[in-house]
Amino acid sequence: MTEATRAIEAVWRIESARLIAGLARMVGDVGLAEDMAQDALVAALEKWPETGVPDNPGAWLMATAKNRAIDRLRREKTYERKREEVAHDTGALFAMERSDFEAAADDEIGDDLLALIFTCCHPLLSREARVALTLRLLGGLTTPEIASAFLTPEATVAQRLVRAKRTLRDAKVPFEVPRGAELDERLPSVLEVIYLVFNEGYAASAGEDWVRADLCEEALRLGRILAELAPREPEVHGLVALMEIQASRNAARRGPGGAPVLLLDQDRSRWDPLLIVRGRRALERAEALPGPLGPYGLQAAIAACHARALQAEDTDWVRIAALYDALAQIVPSPVVELNRAVALGMAFGPEAGLELLETIEDEPELANYHLLPSVRGDLLEKAGRDEEASAEFQRAAELATNERERDLLLSRAARR
């Protein structure tokens, strides 16, 4: 790749989401909008190496996209048919010729971008499709990049994208920001997609392909963009806070050779103070809005408790147990209960944790989950019941799928 091409790609990454969003507003179809935007990129790759990048590259790309789309449609015999096909609902193509994107107010562009986020994360689409479409249209990632980030064959991702765009078109999903009750209903899907992207990156081990680790940064970027576009939504800030604080532990999460280091064993001096501060600030924004914290806000508050403790021994476990309690009430799940048992054990002694574990030990969701016997083993060990603890660690090791974790559990089982 030449230097000029790389520079154009950088502009593309900055501009493409807004460009696609603006075009989608006009034509009412994100697939078509993406094609138009791609045409403009091709034009830029032809022209800019000679002329240099224009002063306002966003406006240039938009004007070019519109002109090329009109030219292309005029050339095609099926112009009339296409026009009807394309001009459904909001965006008539005629309107597009007249519409003046450059004059559009800032908040309109923001609205378009928000509509694009909600469309990419539409509940009609499968989770995988939502993730792929979001990374493609909002992150400006190429299909090969998405494929390698998710360790998925390129053809699969390409198909997923084609099918997703077709689904949206066939269902005539309007290109708009949902309002009122519909917004409340659809926001979780958006947050879920962003957090999935984050976790995929977080799970990538050190030394792996940069594209995977970069997913964390991309998710953070998308979350921060969303926080600017929807500042009145506490859960958006909650999610941003959670991601910032989790990302702050990045340098401390792996020991020599890439072995995972548990939260309480991490060298806290390696936690990134800038991200912690940013996370806390985002959490404060969530707390300042009316209403109690939602699931992301509560998880962020728990993460903030850990971040506040300079040493693991300083952790406010009573508060963490209370936060897990609140979390269990709004999103009841055996996994949350398991975490609550850990917190209770730390706050009030192992018996309190063991007592809670008894209530969830028959949950089918936890039947093959190695952390259940692992947590029980830990609590039993603290209670001085060494033999029982050893048996639990042994059982946990049998269930663990990660080799490093299995080794750790076996060594704990053998300690007796």
Next chain:
Amino acid sequence: MRFMMLMYPQIEEADWQPSPEAVAAMGRYNEELQKAGMLLALDGLRPPSDGGSVSFDGEGKATVTDGPFAEAKEVVGGYWLIQARSKEEALEWASRCPDSNCRIEVRRIFEMEDFPQDVQDAYEGP
């Protein structure tokens, strides 16, 4: 990856106080960075006469000098800390800065993973 954009205004210390128009334009630019999800931190620096410098002579002996720094060709006026996906992207953002008379140096930030394991192990933290 993260980048530090160091801004060197090409002005005399006497002109250090920016005009309302310049501040407004810079505010819009900072907002763009923020809306793009790229901005991590930023600050503007007071003039060099409010600061000082410490130089070491090669054998560890420190000499303190009050600002302004007569010997310096240019001085930092402020910085942005941004997250970007490539050096080119960071450079593109820098080139959108509304200040009409400055130089912006774009430098990638060292992350812990950039260091070999023995160097990482030697780090004790703040």
